[in-house]
Amino acid sequence: MKTRSINPTGYNYAEACEVSSFSRLLFISGQVPADADDKVPADYRDQYRLAWSNIERQLKAAGMTFDNLVKFTIFLSDRSLIAKSAGLRKEILGDREPAMTIIIAGIYDEAWLLEIEAVAAA
Template sequence: MKRENINAKNAPDPHGGYSQAVKLEAYDRLVLISGQIPADSDDKVPDGFEAQARQVWRNIDAQLKAAGMDKSNLVKLTTYLADRQHAGANRELRSEYLGAVAPAMTVVICGIFDERWMLEIEAVAAQ
């Protein structure tokens, strides 16, 4: 697969470890990951934003592994936050998880399906 992160010079510079666009060529597989919630396999939801975010990233890792991929294959993320106050912590934890991986990204502040959840993240991966 050929991957190119695109950040046009005449558009806002991305801040926070993402790309304005990701161009893919010659990929074999595309995996669409439904919104991953902050619950474990026993449907337990941890307390606090950091614990919930870490659980969501573990769930994304599990889906990627099941598809024979890892976080380096992520090309698009959409994060849904229940409250704007979590934006800074979300950025820090996402950066910690992604490292040098810079997918295209959107963050939306909204009501989330289950009021216990402080976030949900859907992802697209390619290989």
């Protein structure tokens, strides 16, 4: 698989991500900040890391890694959480720059401060 970031933003995402020479697509449903015991951390940063850990678990189950990520959408429960995300995406994704969308929305469970869905290709 070959990916190319189009118009990188410098904030760990690109305005577009082109994928070629792939044979599989993986669509990951919204992953929430709950662990295997349905425990949800109170702290936003811990929730953010846990939701990404859940994305990573789905990728691994499909034989993929964050290197296969081509698009993700983050649903936030409140606009103020955007500032709290500073640096976290870089910490998790490194220099990867998939396409991204952030949406401020009502979240299914009030304990969840975010939810993340993703698309990967291999």
